Amino acid sequence: MATSEITAPSGLGPPVARWRMWMWAVAHAVDDLYQGLVLASVPYFVLERHYSYVAASGLTLAATLGSALPQPLIGIAVDRLRLPRLAAAGVLLAGVGYGLSGQAGPYAVVWLLLLLSGLGMAMFHPAAGRAARQAAGDSVTGMSVFAAGGTLGFFLAPVLATPVLVSLGVGASVLFIPPAVLVAFVLARNVRREPVAGHRQATGRDQWRPFAVLTVIGVIRSTVFAAITTFIGLYWIRYLHGSQVIAGVALACFLGGGVVGTVLGGRLADRLGLVRSVQLGAVLVAPMLIGLRLQSGPLLSLLFAVLVGVALNIPFAVLVRLGQDYLPARPGTAAGVTLGLSVSVGGLLAPVFGLVADANGPQMVFTLLCFVPIAAFVLGLFLSPPHHLERH
Known part of the structure; x- marks a missing residue:
C-alpha cells in the first residue's frame, strides 16, 4: 500500500x-x-x-x-x-x-x-x-x-x-x-x-498518472455525494416512513457532517499524510453507508446520515491539495479539475441512480451506494506520494 x-x-x-x-x-x-x-x-x-x-x-x-x-x-x-x-x-x-x-x-x-x-x-x-x-x-x-x-x-x-x-x-x-x-x-x-x-512557487515534475487516478477517485466521491443529496429525502419518506420535516433534517445532518468531515480530513492529512487520508476516507464510507442501509427507523438513521457525511468528505480537501502537489506547476488546473470538473461529472452521473430509483425505489439506490466506495479504495491503493518539491 x-x-x-x-x-x-x-x-x-x-x-x-x-x-x-x-x-x-x-x-x-x-x-x-x-x-x-x-x-x-x-x-x-x-x-x-x-x-x-x-x-x-x-x-x-x-x-x-x-x-x-x-x-x-x-x-x-x-x-x-x-x-x-x-x-x-x-x-x-x-x-x-x-x-x-x-x-x-x-x-x-x-x-x-x-x-x-x-x-x-x-x-x-x-x-x-x-x-x-x-x-x-x-x-x-x-x-x-x-x-x-x-x-x-x-x-x-x-x-x-x-x-x-x-x-x-x-x-x-x-x-x-x-x-x-x-x-x-x-x-x-x-x-x-x-x-x-x-x-513560494512549487516546482517539480508533474505526475499525470497518479493525478488521473486521483481525479477518478474524486468523481466516485462526488457521484456518491450527488446520489445521496438527490435521494436521501425520498429514502426517509418512502422507505423509512419519516415525515417531510425529518427528511429535511436528514439532508441537513448529511451536509452538516460533510462540513465536519472536510475540516477533519485536513487535520488528519497533516498528521497521517495525504495519500493515507484519501485511503482512510474510502475505507470508512462503505461501513457507514451499510449502517445507514440496515436501519429501519427514521430517527436513529439520522446518526448514520451524519457519519456518512463525515466519512465521505474526509478526502475532499485532501484531494484538492494532493492534486496540486501532483501538478506543482499547474495549481489552477489541478484545482479546476478536483474542485470543479470531478464534482460536476459526479453530478452528471447521478441520473443513472434515478433510473434505479424509478424501477426499484430509493432503497435500492442506497444498497448500490454501499458498493461504490470500494472502487475508490482500490484506486487509492495505486496512489503514490507526491515527489519532494523544491521551493524558492
Whole structure:
C-alpha cells in the first residue's frame, strides 16, 4: 500500500495568511451557495411556471454544464496568465446569473442565466484554489478550511432558500445577489494588496498518472455525494416512513457532517499524510453507508446520515491539495479539475441512480451506494506520494 510522507501540522500560518485563508473560505461558501440555490429553486420553478420534469432537469443541467466543461481550460489560463481578478468576476457572475433567473420570463432566458451562473462558478474555482493554496502554504488544515467553506455554502442554500421562495416566490431569487457583489468587491480590493511576486512557487515534475487516478477517485466521491443529496429525502419518506420535516433534517445532518468531515480530513492529512487520508476516507464510507442501509427507523438513521457525511468528505480537501502537489506547476488546473470538473461529472452521473430509483425505489439506490466506495479504495491503493518539491 502506497503511503504519503507525513507532514507536521502547521495550523493556518501567520495572521496575514490566516486572514487570506478565511477570506477565500468565505468566498468559496458564497460561490457554492449559488450552486445549492439552483438545486433548491428548481421545485419552485416547476410549481410557479408549470415546467415539466424534463424542463426542470434542464435547468440543473444548464448550471452543471456551465460549471463543468470550461473548468480545465480556465485552470490552464489561470496558471499561464495568473488572472488575479477572475475569482471576483466569477462569484459576481454566479450570483447575478442566479439572482436574475427568477425574474426572467421565457424558459430559454432562465436557462441561459443559469448557464452563466454555472460559468461564474467555473471561473471562481481554479483562481480561488490557486490563491488558497498560496495562503495555506504547507498546511492541509488550511486547505480544508477553504474546502469546508464550499461545503458550508451548499449546506446553507436550502436553509436560506426555502423560507424566502415559499413566502415570496421564485422571483425573490434577486434577493440573493448582494452577497456575490460584496464578496466580489472584497476579493477585487484584496488583489491589489497581495504581492504579485515573492510567494513560494512549487516546482517539480508533474505526475499525470497518479493525478488521473486521483481525479477518478474524486468523481466516485462526488457521484456518491450527488446520489445521496438527490435521494436521501425520498429514502426517509418512502422507505423509512419519516415525515417531510425529518427528511429535511436528514439532508441537513448529511451536509452538516460533510462540513465536519472536510475540516477533519485536513487535520488528519497533516498528521497521517495525504495519500493515507484519501485511503482512510474510502475505507470508512462503505461501513457507514451499510449502517445507514440496515436501519429501519427514521430517527436513529439520522446518526448514520451524519457519519456518512463525515466519512465521505474526509478526502475532499485532501484531494484538492494532493492534486496540486501532483501538478506543482499547474495549481489552477489541478484545482479546476478536483474542485470543479470531478464534482460536476459526479453530478452528471447521478441520473443513472434515478433510473434505479424509478424501477426499484430509493432503497435500492442506497444498497448500490454501499458498493461504490470500494472502487475508490482500490484506486487509492495505486496512489503514490507526491515527489519532494523544491521551493524558492
